[in-house]
Amino acid sequence: MQKLQVQGVHHITLTGADRQTSIDFWQGTLGMPFVFEQPNLDTPGENHLYFDPGDGRLITVFTHEARKPDPSPTPRGAGNLHHLAFNVSAATFAQAVERLAARGITHSGVRDRGFMDSIYFRDPLGLLIELACYRFEPPAGFSHADVLREAHLIRVARNAHAIAPPHLADAIERLVARRHGAGAEDDTAN
Template identity: 70%
Template structure:
C-alpha cells in the first residue's frame, strides 16, 4: 500500500448565497481578484465563482440567487470547518483591524500566536476567517513549514509550551548552518568587541 502524496491545496469551495454578496466580499473586502465563473457542472441551477487569494490557487463559491445570506456563525462541531486562514503581509496586517472596523465588521482584534499574528472575523455567511502574518521569513531555499518543524523540535527539547521568537530565530540559524557550508572551523557565536 502507498500514500497518495498531496502537493498543496488546489482550491476550497464554499456555499454562498447570491452572486453579488460573494463578489463584494471576496474581491471588495479581501481584494481577491474575481478570475472566472461558470455554472456548477454538477447542478446547472447553481453558479460557480472563482477568486485568486493571492497565490494563484483558488477560492470558489457556489452561488444561487434564491439563497439568502445568513451571517449566523456556522456550526462548530466535529466534521465541520472551524476557520479558513489567509496570509497577509506585515504591512497589511497592521491595517486590518481598522479596515474591518471602517466597514462595521466585528473582529477579534490582534492575537499574538507566537510564530504569527492573527485577527479573526466572520464573512457575510458566518464562516470564521483568519488573516495571519508570519513573524519571520524562512531562509532562502526553505519554507515556513520547515522553519516551524525545526522550531517545534527546539521548543519540545527545551520543554516550552509554545513556539516563540527565540525558537524561530534558533531554528533559522540551525537550518542555515546545516544547509550552507562555511570555511570556518568554529561557527559558534563570538564577541568581536
C-alpha cells in the same frame, strides 16, 4: 501500501448565498481578484465563482440567487470547517483593524500566536476568517513550514508550551547552518 502524495491545496470550494454577496466579500473586502465564473456543472441553477487568494490557487464559491446571506456562525461539530486562514503581509496586517472597522466588520483584535499574529472575523455567511501574518521570513531555499518544523523540535527539547520568537530565531540559524554544511557539532540551538 503507497500514499497518495498531495502537493498543496488545489482549491477550496464554499457554498455561498447570492452572487453579489460573494463578489462583495471575496473581492471587495479581501481583495481577491474575481477570476471567472461558470455554471456549477453538478447542480443546475447554481453558479461557480472563482477567486485568486494571491498565490495562484483558487477559492471558489457555489452561488444561487435564491439563497440569502445568514451571518449566524457556521456549525462547530466534528467534520465542520472551523475557519479559513489567509496570509497577509506585515504592511496589510498593520492596517487590518482599521480597515475592518471602516467596513463595520466586528473582529477579534490582534491575537498573539507566538510565531504569527492573527485577526479573526466572520464573513457574511458566518464563516470564521483569519488574517495571519508570520513574524519571520524563512531563509532562502526554505519554507515557513521548514522553519516551523525546526522550531517545534527546539520547543519540545526545551519543554516550552508553544513556539516563541527565540525558537524561530534558533530554527532559522539551524537551517542556515544546515544549508552551508555545518555538522551537528556546530548546532548549539538546544
